[in-house]
Amino acid sequence: MQPTIVEPDVYAGICLAVMPTDADVLVAKQVALAKLATGDSVSLSSVEYAVLEHFDVPRPGHPEEPYDVRPGSTAADVDRDAPQIARQRLGYATKLAVATLVADGVLIPAASPSNDYLSVAVHRAGTSGGERVPVATPSLADTFRLTPGRDALGELPILDANAFVDTLDGLLDDRARRCLEEALAASRRGLYLSAVNLIGAVSEAAWYSIGEALLPSYPELEKALAENRTALLQHLVGEALSSVKRQRLAVTELRTHAAYLRDLRNYGVHPRGEFDPGQEHAFTETGCLLVLMETHRYLARLYAAAQAAGANLAGD
Numbered sequence: 001m002q003p004t005i006v007e008p009d010v011y012a013g014i015c016l017a018v019m020p021t022d023a024d025v026l027v028a029k030q031v032a033l034a035k036l037a038t039g040d041s042v043s044l045s046s047v048e049y050a051v052l053e054h055f056d057v058p059r060p061g062h063p064e065e066p067y068d069v070r071p072g073s074t075a076a077d078v079d080r081d082a083p084q085i086a087r088q089r090l091g092y093a094t095k096l097a098v099a100t101l102v103a104d105g106v107l108i109p110a111a112s113p114s115n116d117y118l119s120v121a122v123h124r125a126g127t128s129g130g131e132r133v134p135v136a137t138p139s140l141a142d143t144f145r146l147t148p149g150r151d152a153l154g155e156l157p158i159l160d161a162n163a164f165v166d167t168l169d170g171l172l173d174d175r176a177r178r179c180l181e182e183a184l185a186a187s188r189r190g191l192y193l194s195a196v197n198l199i200g201a202v203s204e205a206a207w208y209s210i211g212e213a214l215l216p217s218y219p220e221l222e223k224a225l226a227e228n229r230t231a232l233l234q235h236l237v238g239e240a241l242s243s244v245k246r247q248r249l250a251v252t253e254l255r256t257h258a259a260y261l262r263d264l265r266n267y268g269v270h271p272r273g274e275f276d277p278g279q280e281h282a283f284t285e286t287g288c289l290l291v292l293m294e295t296h297r298y299l300a301r302l303y304a305a306a307q308a309a310g311a312n313l314a315g316d
Contacts (some may be wrong), residue, residue: 003039006073013078017085020093022253026294027054028090033105033286041110048094057086104293160184164296168303170213170313175176177204184292192288193268199295200265203258207234213311214240234258239307239312251305257298262290 003011019026031054032047032067052059069077069084079085096119101107150189161181165172172180183198211221218240224233242248267279281287306313 004071009075010069010073010078013075014085017080018088018092019095020089020096024090025053025097025100026290027093028094029101029290029293030286032094032097032101033290036107037286044094047098048091051090051094052087055086055090057090058083060087069152071215077113098100100293106289106293138260140234165299168299171206171209171299171303171306172204173204174204176209187288187292190285192285195288196282196291197265197268199207199291200261200268202300203261203295206302207237207246207258210241210302210306211237214304214309217310230262241309244305244308247305247308250301254305257294259293260294261295280298 002008006014028051031051032042035042035047035050049059080089098107102109114273119130119132121130161177161184164180164184165177179198179201183195183202186192186198186279187195207230214237215221215225218236221233221236221240223229224236234255238251241254243250264279264282267276269285270296282291305315
């Protein structure tokens with residue numbers, strides 16, 4: 001698509017500014033799940049407004065918006081946090097977040113609130129009517145069939161170990177796979193503290209697998225592997241992965257998530273420490289699900305980064 005009003009460099013700046021970051025999408029997921037925690041159906045627009053409110057971005061039509069891109073603007077004039085840009089970026093982030101939650105089986109399309117009820121017929125003294133019972137009604141088609149390739153209905157894909165590690169051959173050994181299975185089982189049973197602690201162990205195991213696969217090319221990993229020095233191993237493996245062109249930023253994000261899981265695990269297994277509401281949220285139903293979803297994506301990215309660096313995890 002070509003610009004129709006502004007110069008190409010300004011248009012390129014606008015295109016870049018409206019693209020949401022991973023952090024934008026993650027926050028949008030958290031806001032969406034918080035809005036839906038009551039079990040009532042919620043409109044997409046109300047979730048978008050809640051995301052805007054979270055980021056302190058005014059709704060459209062605010063009378064004191066000074067920002068404006070004009071034909072004579074330059075690329076430097078494009079501000080990603082200006083209300084007109086931020087609304088588009090966060091609206092798109094919200095749509096991506098909701099679409100991901102639907103694809104993962106966490107959300108389903110719902111009927112509009114005005115139709116969200118069951119009507120029970122009532123007869124009394126020659127008159128008849130009905131009482132409405134509010135429910136959360138899914139929005140459904142008229143006919144259905146199993147998804148092609150599925151022989152039976154399974155659990156939520158993100159809580160199934162086979163789906164979780166699909167395409168990640170060799171990243172987890174048998175013990176790590178057991179940790180994953182028990183983490184997902186704990187989450188299904190509402191044992192969120194156990195689930196998060198175990199998923200932290202899965203993360204660490206993945207870095208050890210990559211370290212072993214990279215050892216022939218990076219002998220400096222040997223000591224960290226032999227002495228089980230996890231933080232040092234993740235640092236050294238991270239440096240090896242960052243040596244691949246254009247991969248340093250992605251590896252920094254991966255190491256950040258690994259550190260986050262390690263912090264959650266340390267906090268979870270040392271309950272005498274100071275209470276931290278931010279970390280406690282991970283041990284709730286919503287928080288645990290978000291941790292699992294983001295870790296699923298993180299492991300896939302970590303696997304891809306390791307392959308790009310020459311790690312032969314599948315043993316081919």
